[in-house]
Amino acid sequence: MDAPPRPPDTEPIDILVALAEDGLTSVVKRGENSGRTLPHVAVVRRVEKTGALDANGFVAQGEWRLDPAWRRKNLRAVAWLQGRKSHRVYGAATAAVEDR
Numbered sequence: 001m002d003a004p005p006r007p008p009d010t011e012p013i014d015i016l017v018a019l020a021e022d023g024l025t026s027v028v029k030r031g032e033n034s035g036r037t038l039p040h041v042a043v044v045r046r047v048e049k050t051g052a053l054d055a056n057g058f059v060a061q062g063e064w065r066l067d068p069a070w071r072r073k074n075l076r077a078v079a080w081l082q083g084r085k086s087h088r089v090y091g092a093a094t095a096a097v098e099d100r
Helices: none
Strands: 012-023 024-027 037-041 041-052 075-083 091-097
Touching: none
Parallel strands: none
Antiparallel strands: 012 041, 012 075, 024 037, 075 091
């Protein structure tokens, strides 16, 4: 992952990455939706802070262990730049998860 340098005079900006899985369902056993099967998209399986922007930017490469129950073809990585104090999102990107 490549990220730009932190703009001057801004708060510290963290880099966060989430793994999200599409194509999941839940069978509801009680309540007003009892007996229905509900579809879900972008279910977050894991979130980590991977670093912070500095004056030179940020470059990272790494691997995460994936739970064998997760369907890899339905996984995607979502990365975003978030202000540490304001929680403002300065940018975001998404990519498919590579199978290795």
